[in-house]
Amino acid sequence: MRRKLSGGSSRRxxxxxxxxxxxxxxxxxxxxxxxxAAALRGQAGRPFSQAAGxxxxxxxxxxxxxxxxxxxxxxxxxxxVFMKGSPAQPLCGFSNAVVQILRLHGVEDYRAHDxxxxxDLRQGIKNYSNWPTIPQVYLNGEFVGGCxxxxxxxxxxxxxxxxxxxxxxxxxxxxxxxxxxx
Amino acid sequence: MPGPLLAAAGGGPLARTIRAKLTExxxxxxxxxxxxxxxxxxxxxxxxxxxxxxxSGRFAGLPxxxxxxxxxxALRAELAGPLHALQVIARTPQQWESxxxxxxxxxxxxxxxxxxxxxxxxxxxxAPGQQ
Numbered sequence: 001m002r003r004k005l006s007g008g009s010s011r012r013x014x015x016x017x018x019x020x021x022x023x024x025x026x027x028x029x030x031x032x033x034x035x036x037a038a039a040l041r042g043q044a045g046r047p048f049s050q051a052a053g054x055x056x057x058x059x060x061x062x063x064x065x066x067x068x069x070x071x072x073x074x075x076x077x078x079x080x081v082f083m084k085g086s087p088a089q090p091l092c093g094f095s096n097a098v099v100q101i102l103r104l105h106g107v108e109d110y111r112a113h114d115x116x117x118x119x120d121l122r123q124g125i126k127n128y129s130n131w132p133t134i135p136q137v138y139l140n141g142e143f144v145g146g147c148x149x150x151x152x153x154x155x156x157x158x159x160x161x162x163x164x165x166x167x168x169x170x171x172x173x174x175x176x177x178x179x180x181x182x
Numbered sequence: 183m184p185g186p187l188l189a190a191a192g193g194g195p196l197a198r199t200i201r202a203k204l205t206e207x208x209x210x211x212x213x214x215x216x217x218x219x220x221x222x223x224x225x226x227x228x229x230x231x232x233x234x235x236x237x238s239g240r241f242a243g244l245p246x247x248x249x250x251x252x253x254x255x256a257l258r259a260e261l262a263g264p265l266h267a268l269q270v271i272a273r274t275p276q277q278w279e280s281x282x283x284x285x286x287x288x289x290x291x292x293x294x295x296x297x298x299x300x301x302x303x304x305x306x307x308x309a310p311g312q313q
Contacts, residue, residue, distance in 0.1 A: 094267065132254055132261040133268065148270050149246045
């Protein structure tokens, strides 16, 4: 693996994208779809509270950032990640770390939502979990934490156990077995 | 390469605020505040990305999520404002004693222009001509 695992999580970029993630340019290039969240946009829904200066992308307001919409997303799949960019092309080091950790455990089938594509979702997910930063990892619909926590869970073996509870066998278990044989 | 560790009285205004608030909220036995902003494409003194290592007895018995929430709570105003990213390591004094090492600062793996150019160069070297 070329890149080192890292801790930390990042918040939405202040005006001007000061986080330096080059989000706008890359987002246009990637065109990552956010699946269910995109389908929910434009639905009549009560406007979700927006931080000043954060213009919602949807015409109708905060539909995709509403509690109900987010609830649906986190329950979509045993493993759901809200990140910047996509698993194929993460746009932030902390989001990338989450992707790399999941990959190490052989978890390739999961739902990833690019919050850069949806400002309503970006704010909505933070309100939902009462957590200020992205990435956010949900296992079985439950918020587990950001990049730091996932990294520690990976390092202390908790992640293997949590995946097992979801019926997912971590690839690292097989890797260990191979090592023992050698 | 780790970012600069800020001495107790040093660092920019945000670093000092972070330090003061965490001290007041969590009475840490050990506290490190690291300004990673320059490593994320920001200019020197940007104070946007920080990492904190907090060792406090208040974390005893709390799962990681709750520990991090305590830290976030202490820095609520900053996180709603200029603090763009925050790495958190939260340990009890016992944990810190048995492993007094902080993980290195996270490298910027983001899509900043500088990083993208570097990645493009690497990919070109690895597989010239491939998309």
